[in-house]
Amino acid sequence: MMERYGGPDELTLGEHPDPKVAPGEVLVRVKAAGINPVDWKIGAGYLDGLMEVRFPLIPGWDISGVVEAVGLDVDEFAVGDEVIGYVRKDQVELGAYAELVAANVRLLARKPAALDWAQAAGLPLAGLTAYQSLRRVGARDGDVVLIHAAAGGVGSLGTQLAVASGARVIGTASERNHDFLRELGAEPVPYGEGLVERVRDIAPGGVDAALDFVGGDAVEVSRQVVRDPARIASITDPEVAESGGQYVWVRPSVADLTDLARLADEGKLTVHVDKVLPLAEAAEAWRLSQDGRTRGKLVLSVA
Structure with a gap:
């Protein structure tokens, strides 16, 4: 998490209360979180004029994981379902670099069986x-x-x-x-x-x-x-x-994400993961991303 805008050195591993699960949301136990350049750009304050950012900030928008609980009026997913998501919320605060993420069902699709957890986490935003x-x-x-x-x-x-x-x-x-x-x-x-x-x-x-x-x-x-x-x-x-x-500024879309998962399961699409780092090394992942030499995706292993 981050207490203020800054570079990779501002990222620290810390404790945060479990997120609340609103109606229409599910709680996901995160297996892996994708790294995207927009993560460190938000962390540096480059998008402050565009987005409502709140601190302490948990960065990240891409997840793969398992549904741990469902909110009121949710019938799209059940506990135990494996999911992926581009979890971009209206306010940038409780993101993907976490053990638990609450996500609206309109941001999630079922995880393609053909991809492992790291590959699946690298798929949504990109x-x-x-x-x-x-x-x-x-x-x-x-x-x-x-x-x-x-x-x-x-x-x-x-x-x-x-x-x-x-x-x-x-x-x-x-x-x-x-x-x-x-x-x-x-x-x-x-x-x-x-x-x-x-x-x-x-x-x-x-x-x-x-x-x-x-x-x-x-x-x-x-x-x-x-x-x-x-x-x-x-x-x-x-x-x-x-x-x-x-x-093009990417938009969340269950239909598009589901189609990507289908293509992966049909063998027409895979995710090349350049490197998987533990959650505690998120700062190093940002440095690698900033270097601009990554082939494919960088991913954080969470669980």
């Missing part, structure tokens, strides 16, 4: 971000899709989802991640200077859609290679909308 971004650009069978940061947490899931839809994927990544992207079904290209030319070499006619999961010059590069600027989506640059593109 998977929903990738899924909703692809939907916003209308990615479909036969499209050529450019994915920036294709080996990261969101990008690796977006790559698999695009391939599963029948799209041809060109993915940017460092050289060390190129074999990984090939395993996911993408054609890797190094990012950096000359990227536009490298993409054109692979796709001389341009690409149908582009997804920016990294920032920097990704949107500008995309504008130079995509045929329709309305089919550019970014999760980092709100100004993309000024040129007709799509800015």
Whole structure:
């Protein structure tokens, strides 16, 4: 938990009263919690103008776990059910880095049997971000899709989802991640200077859609290679909308999360977990996330 805004050093392991379980909610015994860059950005105060944050703050939005109790008027889940959730509440306070989390049923789906607890905890936010971004650009069978940061947490899931839809994927990544992207079904290209030319070499006619999961010059590069600027989506640059593109801020959706779980159970989607750390090492997980070299997901083991 955190007593004030700050960096990883402000994260401490502490005791907090068990959360209350309101009508329409369940209490989840957390097995694992996913790490996302938004966690440390909130902790640093970068989103203070957007979100109501209360201290002491328990960060985190992604969970996998077992239902321990159900609130009034809940028939969607029963005690003992295995669930996953993108547990983003109206106020940022009682988050996922905890043994117990109270969550509204509209934020939860059943855990895919094909994923272990760590993989399942890495799926919700990143998977929903990738899924909703692809939907916003209308990615479909036969499209050529450019994915920036294709080996990261969101990008690796977006790559698999695009391939599963029948799209041809060109993915940017460092050289060390190129074999990984090939395993996911993408054609890797190094990012950096000359990227536009490298993409054109692979796709001389341009690409149908582009997804920016990294920032920097990704949107500008995309504008130079995509045929329709309305089919550019970014999760980092709100100004993309000024040129007709799509800015995506992931939304909780039981339907979308359930579909992701189904794809995992059908063998069309998996979650690559780069590293699992114990809850007590959440600060180190934040440092690794800030370093920006993670392949796939970082996850905290809670129970």
